[in-house]
Amino acid sequence: MMNKLLATLAGCVRPRALRALAFGLAAAIAATTLPAATPAAAHGERSQQAFLRMRTLNWYDVKWSKTEVNVNEEMVLSGKVHVFSGWPQAVAKPDVAFLNVGEPGPVLIRKGAYVGDVPAPRSFSLQVGKDYEYKLVLKARRQGRFHVHVQVNVEGGGPIVGPGEWITIKGDMANFTNPVTLLDGSTIDLETYGITWTYIYHFAWMAAAAVWILYWFMTKGLIVRYWWVKAGKANDLITTREKRIGGLWLAASMLAVLFGYAWANSAFPRTLPMQAGLLKGIDPIPLPPATVTAQFKGGSYTVPGRELSVKLRVTNNGTEPVKIGEFTTAGLRFLNPAVFTTRPQFPEYLLADRGLSVSDETPIAPGETRDLTVIVQDARFDIERLSDLAYDTDSQFGGLLFFFSPSGNRVGVEIGGPVIPRFAAGATL
């Protein structure tokens, strides 16, 4: 019977069609398997518009406790974030925000997220103009080398990605476990919990569906049935016996559903609905009033030199002289070598350790007001596509300027304002 069917098949199908089918299959297999798949190296943070990265969240003091971990080992990603006062109108205010991780899938799982001391597994509100401290406890899951960022998602604004660092994870994901203690005191491994049962339940029903379909298909197929319907004999196609079988099939299915529902209720008697809603009680860092003010007096971006020039009127209301030591924006740090004599620990691609200079490097004395020009010049400004500011509809820069006193005190001051691009012959943005 099978031979006859195959012989019929061979007779019916033209060799040309077979060749075309074989060629198509081979092409599809080659297209999907031969090209080497390389892991994603970054998450498109450079593609985000410059004004969005500069004038929404200013990240500082970002630290990765480790850059090399074993599977199942934990690390901490912590830091502070300043919510920019001049939050752009084009982006929704961070009334609903979520502390997230920018990474290629759950290569590290998020065991804990904290804003200040408050656990933040759900969304919360941020106040514009305030600073917050955050901490992410991450547990290594998948072996490899991955770029891991802090990130805050803002409802209506999208993901705002902070600085990232390469993290190497050693070991084997097969050994990963994620133990969780339930309210009843029992412990489960969330990595695999319930998966086998999920497969069994779904595939049992799918097998039943296949049986139901094949039962009807095998009786008269499609073409014969079509001819019967066209001949006006549609009502003769389903016999009383088949209706009885259908009724029994449905009754058995409904009984199975009822049994499954009752079993689930008895097996898991204490279930709760999912928890949602905005978290409350998340407060900003209680910073003292800034002892230094910096009034923006104009800025420009010189295209050929990739140089951001900012004029400021700085007033020192503190008791110690201060010097400008750092400008940070969009996760980049531009340091003044006159202040930073040693290179701090920070990802190389985001740290311009000689990227900041000031027109007058002498300390600003207590009570003094001085007009200064701050120059930010480094290839990273361009590599990270901050020079694309000129293409934004709201071409204003923003960031945090840090002043340092001889005793080591640091004062962060928010600066920002419109930037005028300065072109030269042949220069392009």
Added chain:
Amino acid sequence: MSISTEAGAPAGKAWKSKEEFLGCVMLTDWILLVVLFAVVLGSFHIHYMLLAGDWDFWIDFKDRRMWPTVAPIVAMCFAAAVQSFLWQKFRLPIGATVACLALLVGEWINRYDNFWGWTFFPINLVFPSALIPMGFWLDVVLMMSGSWLVTALVGSMGWGLLFYPINWPVLAQYHQSAEIDGVLLTLADLIGFNYVRTGTPEYIRMVERGTLRTFGKDVVPVAAFFSAFISMLIYFLWWKIGTWFSNTKYIDADEI
């Protein structure tokens, strides 16, 4: 009528023998079934992912109100259309089951290959909604009644009401709870929190949002009844859509 046993078909006949004819009919049946299944799989999958999307993707979106409302309504479209085609053209009471099975085959391929195989999201985060018994219900109601009107009313009602109980045997285990850093979370919440989704922040979830507050904790039956009523309307519309597209009048015979 005589059947030739010679190598070629007799003059005026396309077949050498009755066996060859029946074999080709069987073969064509199988090809049609596979093609139909693949077409429904692809089109229904796209439709369902676009309209049910996150509610079907993630365990922490499967709430008691929005999920049992949205998922059956969206799933009803193709179930009704395929049923219309297979019932009216072939008198086959399998349309809804074919649609549900095709969708689930496509979804499982997607969840296993893409969500787990490429991105390593655990399956307990990304398994799809179960739908098969709803398909049985809709098909048997149509077979017993022989009426698409009765199926629209009775079948759609069962379609909406069955959805949550069908899924509860798998879902219940993930509604056990844990205390994490002093915060109460179900395992569904916790899986969503632990396994980082860069582009799916927590606030995107629509967990029991709305004004349905007068039924205490028993929001599922209300959501299911609402879903069933809307499914009736969807059934009417998509049965007709299935009918409109189940003919060859759009194809110019000269072009074939």
